[in-house]
Amino acid sequence: MNIINIEHIAKIYQVGSEEVHALADVSLRINKNEYVAIMGPSGSGKSTLMNILGCLDTPTKGLYDFSGENVSQMNDNELASIRNRQIGFVFQTFNLLARSDALHNVELPLIYAGVSSHERRERAEAALENVGLKDRMTHKPNELSGGQRQRVAVARALVTNPSIILADEPTGNLDTKTGEDIMRLFHEIHEAGNTIILVTHEEYIAEHAARIIRLRDGLVERDEVVINRYIPV
Amino acid sequence: MKNLLFEIKEGLLISLKAIRANKARSVLTTLGIIIGVASVVLMSTAIKGIDQSFQAGVASLGSDNLYIDKWAWFDNDIPWWEMRNRKDITMEDFRAYKDLAKLPISIAPSANSQRTIKYEERSVQFVFITGTDFNYINTTNLSFDEGRFFTELESNGGRSVVVLGSEISKKLFPQGGALNQLIKIGGNRFKVVGVLEEQGSWVMGGWNPDNQAYVPIQNIFKYFVSRHSNGITINIRAENSQMVESTKEEALGIMRRVRGLKYDEKNDFSINQQEGLLTNINETVGVIQIAGLLITGLALFVGAIGIMNIMFVSVKERTREIGIRKAIGATKRTILGQFISESAIICLIGGMIGLGVAIIGSMIIAQFDFPVTIDIDAVILAVTISLITGVISGFAPAYTAAKLDPVDALRYE
Numbered sequence: 001m002n003i004i005n006i007e008h009i010a011k012i013y014q015v016g017s018e019e020v021h022a023l024a025d026v027s028l029r030i031n032k033n034e035y036v037a038i039m040g041p042s043g044s045g046k047s048t049l050m051n052i053l054g055c056l057d058t059p060t061k062g063l064y065d066f067s068g069e070n071v072s073q074m075n076d077n078e079l080a081s082i083r084n085r086q087i088g089f090v091f092q093t094f095n096l097l098a099r100s101d102a103l104h105n106v107e108l109p110l111i112y113a114g115v116s117s118h119e120r121r122e123r124a125e126a127a128l129e130n131v132g133l134k135d136r137m138t139h140k141p142n143e144l145s146g147g148q149r150q151r152v153a154v155a156r157a158l159v160t161n162p163s164i165i166l167a168d169e170p171t172g173n174l175d176t177k178t179g180e181d182i183m184r185l186f187h188e189i190h191e192a193g194n195t196i197i198l199v200t201h202e203e204y205i206a207e208h209a210a211r212i213i214r215l216r217d218g219l220v221e222r223d224e225v226v227i228n229r230y231i232p233v
Numbered sequence: 234m235k236n237l238l239f240e241i242k243e244g245l246l247i248s249l250k251a252i253r254a255n256k257a258r259s260v261l262t263t264l265g266i267i268i269g270v271a272s273v274v275l276m277s278t279a280i281k282g283i284d285q286s287f288q289a290g291v292a293s294l295g296s297d298n299l300y301i302d303k304w305a306w307f308d309n310d311i312p313w314w315e316m317r318n319r320k321d322i323t324m325e326d327f328r329a330y331k332d333l334a335k336l337p338i339s340i341a342p343s344a345n346s347q348r349t350i351k352y353e354e355r356s357v358q359f360v361f362i363t364g365t366d367f368n369y370i371n372t373t374n375l376s377f378d379e380g381r382f383f384t385e386l387e388s389n390g391g392r393s394v395v396v397l398g399s400e401i402s403k404k405l406f407p408q409g410g411a412l413n414q415l416i417k418i419g420g421n422r423f424k425v426v427g428v429l430e431e432q433g434s435w436v437m438g439g440w441n442p443d444n445q446a447y448v449p450i451q452n453i454f455k456y457f458v459s460r461h462s463n464g465i466t467i468n469i470r471a472e473n474s475q476m477v478e479s480t481k482e483e484a485l486g487i488m489r490r491v492r493g494l495k496y497d498e499k500n501d502f503s504i505n506q507q508e509g510l511l512t513n514i515n516e517t518v519g520v521i522q523i524a525g526l527l528i529t530g531l532a533l534f535v536g537a538i539g540i541m542n543i544m545f546v547s548v549k550e551r552t553r554e555i556g557i558r559k560a561i562g563a564t565k566r567t568i569l570g571q572f573i574s575e576s577a578i579i580c581l582i583g584g585m586i587g588l589g590v591a592i593i594g595s596m597i598i599a600q601f602d603f604p605v606t607i608d609i610d611a612v613i614l615a616v617t618i619s620l621i622t623g624v625i626s627g628f629a630p631a632y633t634a635a636k637l638d639p640v641d642a643l644r645y646e
Contacts, residue, residue, distance in 0.1 A: 084562020
């Protein structure tokens, strides 16, 4: 079953008198419970694609269908709602609220979803326990290590039970070992039935996924199944 | 509806968290509002105090009174030279009027002079000396601390007796015991027969009974007034406020007869009324009010600009936070609400502190006998003003925040 169905989307920026085609013509489908990596050198359009996939931005042309909803026609509020309900973000720089503790950070998407404070707390605690941070709930981001921060971000992404997890260079700010821990966490999340889209420029990180989409100059260069998939133990 | 309430509640909680997280800045920001609200509240209570004091002064003079005088006190329609050329109102006029008037409950003449009062080494300069007769006390609401007003006998005989206002008595006799003492007014000896209770109406200045002395009117003519100006004022008290108009009508008729005016001649006297004084007072208070509120409003405006400025800085600084919030599902309205309520809360807290400052300030001012009272109106005023200031000055920055593009905001360093 398709969760994401993109057909011939393009994103064109006007820079001065020049038109920049960040995405020229991209079509792809992503099914439920897939584990996809999007790769490409800088300037390939992978950030733009990620923003569009994450409903942070809308394409200039083309169709984006997200589990039956036509995202390409949505207004800001509808996009915010889709992001809130359907997408869990994990960023390279963690993007936690610096002055709030882990629990509040994880609760935040539930606040915007209108969940009552009691249920919110229960779900946020469960999500943090799930990523192994049960004893760090009242710590603020600066009291946590990089790996722990990224776990908080993962818990925040998971707490709304989204349709997809969108991870943008999730190991980019972590050392190799901690990065490996996070990738193991993603593996577990995937095993639990979630759909993961991983944006990276590192080959060995991308090989954790089952499928790699390679972009170049705003076009899909290759879309391949990973043969020697790296499964963390 | 439930959803909106939920959003407001959560928005307020988020705002409180943000305010607590930026303590130093919140305090500095609040300072402007504290000063603004404190000055508005202080000013408005001071104006109220002035107003009440005026009203109290009028009340102590008696509100159902009429004053027949050569001069119109509050009416600017009659040219001053015309009034100057009028004949003085004399004691004869007074007696003639008194014989004919049926409606007033009390009638008394009065004439004034300013003199120095002495008792042994102590003296008070420029005291308003009111000369009158024994009926005068019944045209006022004055009451006595000790002693009495002069009697009919003393009045008719023009004896050298005096009734002192409370301030004068305090200055001459700091230890008390003024009664039956001999004091000198402009070099002439007078016996103190009474001391008035404090009226506390500081705004009336020399007219304040606290700062006056009362003697039988003959003394004024004998000692204190040059023969060129022996005009008097006729003080009339109507039975009650409903009777003021008819008493005035009656007085008009009688006075025209007494003054021998023909039907086509204009009045050569004026009948003055408390109402005129009240109008005058209200005008004065109104001017003070406008000036005061303009000045304090300016202070508040500066405070509001401070808030707006800080909120703009805050939005800029927290661009990334806004990006994060938007990425995980905050709508424009949520962000707008968050920043507006943040600025409203800062202002509200500032307003409350400002109110506290104003209360302390009013207590200090009250030590100097300036009448100020902070009541529930002031609290409502402070809350309303600070909330409105917060919402207005928070709106533009909040709108900027709400409009941010999540992609740009997330990329912001």
